[in-house]
Amino acid sequence: MSYSLKTAASALALLAALATTASAEPAKSIRIGLVTTLTGPPAVLGQHTRDGFQLAIKQLGGKIAGIPxxxxxxxxxxxxxxxxxxVQQLIERDKVDAIVGIVFSNILMATARRMVDGQTVFIGTNAGPSPIAGTRCSPYLFSAAYQNDQNxxxxxxxxxxxxxxxxxxxxPNYQAGKDVAAGFKREYKGEIVDEIFVPLTxxxxxxxxxKIVAAKADAAFVFMPGGLGVTFVKQWRQAGITLPMLSAHTIDETNLPALQDAAVGTSGVTNWSPALEVPASRSFVEAFTAEYKYTPANYAAHAYDAATWLNAAVTALKGEIADRxxxxxxxxxxxxxxxxxxxEIGPNQFPIQDYYLVAVKKREDGSFATEIxxxxxxxxPDAYGKDCKMPF
Known part of the structure; x- marks a missing residue:
């Protein structure tokens, strides 16, 4: 689905009308819709997202730019x-000023048009489907996470x-799975001997x-998020497979408590880890662990950054957010x-950032962690920014 020139022109006309009538006064309150997945095995990803965002709001005194x-x-x-x-309810019934969140790319693909048509600013905290970063980009759609291909x-x-x-x-056989496979193939210079796509559940x-064993490969590149990763890695270990496992979004702080020893020795790639030696990161991990009694994954870190980012923008506007x-x-x-x-963000409003190789280690105290x-x-930068043509 693409946004037509007619749609873009109509949106611009409506924006101009809104701008002339919008109040130049600071908002008395700000409503933010947080859309995440809190049902089924992937709920742990949604939990990290929710807790990371709400921690930032709590540290800001329950306010954005000093506004409740x-x-x-x-x-x-x-x-x-x-x-x-x-999303429709948040926009039409609840009259939110912004929407954040969304873990899975099939959800963002389905809801992006509603947010754009509703002229509601969205800051993504995980999902980064290639069409949204490319031909379906929009001024209303930002990402505080990554584009799916990048890890x-x-x-x-x-x-x-x-x-x-x-x-x-x-x-998995859905948008993010296809993007991740495409991203790996874009940079890997060897031979892909087989591609296996499985149902998300x-x-x-x-x-x-x-099939993996029969492929006689030197290694396997695996993308299995959340609970799917727990099931896959445990069955991998039970099968006695000794092939090196290279992962993206498969093993992290969301499923280490369930995997424990089964995860040791696996390698992954990430844009953030609790082990990152950045002052803001150390403070965040300490505060998050104290508040929620578990270690944050990058889902929580992205959501925390989304709140901090939104706070910085609204502060610069002195709370005057009526003009989108x-x-x-x-x-x-x-x-x-x-x-x-x-x-920093590129022309498609997706992050340009660093990526790290991490490995799962068992610490002396018996706990498990990803270490850089x-x-x-x-x-x-992501591969799709060149395809993004912003209407304004």
């Missing part, structure tokens, strides 16, 4: 039709540097594991202390 903030948390249930309904591109570079000549790719991987064009411009220009250290082994790439 109300956060409306809604569950998309990992169902596109439910996501559409929830996989970094791992493709690493796999090439390691000298792996043959690799099998495994991913698959419980049994025995036949897929047999000014809010968009303020978000584009905003400077804030990111938990990642380096943070090296920086793979610095300041990586």
């Amino acid at each position: 903030a109300e956060v409306l948390v809604v569950d998309d249930e990992l169902k596109p039709e439910v996501g559409i309904q929830r 996989a591109e970094a791992m493709g570079r690493h796999a090439t540097q390691k000298g792996y000549r043959k690799i099998v790719v495994v991913a 698959q419980p049994d991987f025995s036949s897929d594991l047999a 064009t000014k809010l968009i411009d303020a978000l584009r220009k905003a400077k804030f202390e990111s938990v990642r250290g380096r943070f 082994e090296s920086k793979i790439v610095e300041g990586l």
Whole structure:
């Protein structure tokens, strides 16, 4: 689905009308819709998202730019039709000033048009589908996370540097899975001997594991988010597979408590880890762990940054957010202390950032954590910014 010139022209005309009538006074309150997944095995990802955003709001005294903030948390249930309904309600019934969140790319693909048509600013905290970063980009759509391909591109570079000549790719059969596979293939210079795509809710991987072994590859590149990763990695270990597992979004702080020893020795790539030596990151991890009694993953870090980013933009506007064009411009220009250290956005409003190789280690106290082994790439832009043509 693409946005027509007629649609863009209509939006611009309506924006101009709104701008002439919008109040130049600071808002008395700010309502933010937080859309995330809180149902089923992926709920842990949504929990990190919700908790990261709400921690930032709490640290800001329950306010954005000194204005009382109300956060409306809604569950998309990992169902596109439910996501559409929830977003529509936030825009039309609840009159939110902005929407943040969305874990899964199929939900963002389904709801993006509603936010653009409703002229509601969105800051994504995980999902980064390629069409939204490219041909379907919009001034209303920002990302505080990444574009789906980017982690996989970094791992493709690493796999090439390691000298792996043959690799099998495994991913769920939905937008993010296809993007991740494409990102890996874009940077990996060896041979892809097989690509295995599975349903997003698959419980049994025995036949897929047999295919991986039969492929006779040097390593496997695996993308299995959340609970799917727990099931896959446990079955991988039970099958006794010794092939190196290179992962993206498969093993992190969301599922380490469930995987524990099964995760040790796996390599992954990320734009943020609790082990990152950045002052803002150390403070965030300490505060998050104290507040929620568990270690944050990058889902939480992205959401925390989204709140800090929004606060910086609204502060620059002195709370005058009724004119959406000014809010968009303020978000584009905003400077804030990111938990990642380096943070900037490209022409499609997706981050340009660093990516790291991490490995799961068992600490002396018996706990498990991802530890940074090296920086793979610095300041990586995504591959789709060149296809983005912003109407304003």
